[in-house]
Amino acid sequence: MTAIAYRRRSKRAAWDEEPSLLGKAVKALFLAAYAAAVIIPLWSIIATSVATDDILDESGGDMVFLPTEVSLQAYREILSGGAVTKSLLFTLLLTVVGTAISLSLTVAAAYGLSRPGSVAHRKFLTAILITLLFAPGMYPAYLVVQDLGLLNDMWALILPVCFSAWNLIVLRTFFMTSVPGELIDAARIDGAGEFRTLFAIVLPMSKAILAVIGLFYAVGYWNTYFLAVLYTPGLETKPIQVLIQQWLLAATGPQGQDAAAAAAISSGAANAPAASLKTAAIVCTIVPIVVMYPFIQKHFTKAVITGAIKG
Template identity: 40%
Template sequence: MSATTAMPAEKLDGSQIPWNKHKMQSKGVGDWIVDVIMWIIIALVVIAVIYPLWFIVIASFSNPQMVSSGEVTLLPKGITTAGYQRVFADDRIWQGYLNTIIYSVVGTAVNLIVTIPAAFALSRKDLWGRRVIMFLFTFTMYFAGGMIPNYLLFKDLGLLNSMWVFILPTAVSVWNLIIARSFFDTSIPEDLHDAAQIDGIGYFGYFMKIVLPLSSAIIAVLALYYFVGHWNDYFTGLIYVNKEEKYPLQNVLQSILLGAQTAATGSTGSGVSAVAQQQIADQIKYGVIIVSTLPLLILYPFLQKYFNKGVMIGAVKG
């Protein structure tokens, strides 16, 4: 008898398939009420997240007097670019942008070069002492030397006022290392390694030719995490750098904002009132926020599609 013999007629009856009956059932009133409540809650959460960002955008283009008086709510009023003109009039901002791009790109590359191979090695069950090594990595998440010992160490290593002070001390994030290791544990079948061994491929070839091409999702996620961390890093420049030409964008914007705030508080004897100066400072503040976050907002949509696959698979150990 052929394996494709048709099933008996009674088996094809829809009433004999349990899921078919439930599939055709319509939602009850209670289901619709729950759906409406959930949609309302989701809409409120979305508004609560998006509106502050939208307000910053419209406030940066609006007349500062209208913003301070509460006239600006949904759309910009008295459109002006004075805040952006003041921000970009400072030549330091272009040097800060260049520094931050260099620190972020080189730093992210170093992070991935260190994190991905380390995570793969620690995911191998035949690595001798991997539990001890992982414990030493995890230990650094909870215990550190502190700011002063770090400063003295970086000084002795010659890292102060250099690009490498932004890169080498944070070459690996233990949290990202754990995520990547879990990804390799759960998403790369051991059968692939067995097949590679049969073909005469060693660990290095297996990692480069098989593992890396299958790990684009987790690499993209970690790259975004690391890039955002480097882009938003201002504390390193604040503590370990005292040359303005080495400042990243965040420290340059901080200097511009502090200068505007200082001018607002010290404008008593000037021709501009303190209130007007404070309004100008607020508009500069909104412009600074947009200038610092816009590149990340542009980059994020291109990598967002990898998040579900990369983070969820790498974060949950099966």
């Protein structure tokens, strides 16, 4: 029995075998190094954002790692109603409106294309799949936005990217494979129309995949940068990513403040040091995603694997 069991065990794939002690040690070392590469820079940014003038002066005005004194003056100045506050609120509005529109369009299209016998089913699906293979390019997209009169308008940051063919494919596959057809047939027998079937049966059973796709859309809108630079250079209130980029590269205060305030911040003469203000602004852009992710994480495995592989 021992020889037979050994032969059976020897035929197993390498990844099915129990790792050796050395293998476990190497994996642990690799994961620890990877985690440190992520955590250390993030911690340094947070530590610098709460550092006082004296601590930053001791470090030469650069990043600090272990501040002995903590000050929240940088966050008070950023959230006091100035340019950064307006930019954060604008980005939040952009994220909420954009995610709602994108999720609504994706759900409607995915449900329609998941129902056999829908009008021009294959033609619409083929047209959508072609967009995954052939992108229009930056210049044609800019001309379309220009002809629609959307330049320097918030809608230029939503409409060109409000629909993702990849997310539609994932959601359509989920509707076709994970929502029992018998329930939909029973709803039709009871007299339910397509809209009632969608809202009463399909969507309640698709909360996991909707949460994941909604997070994908929300992160994309929250991190809007390139489209804002391309389509809205003259917009008075800019997305937070653009504001921080201009602030960091120009080494001046936030756009929209008066010259005296900008000069005070850049020279370190303001209430909070310039390094603390910059890192505090970066922390403000990270916190919403960090807070949102734990609530969505439990749905990732179930939603993405089921929606993308089954069938």
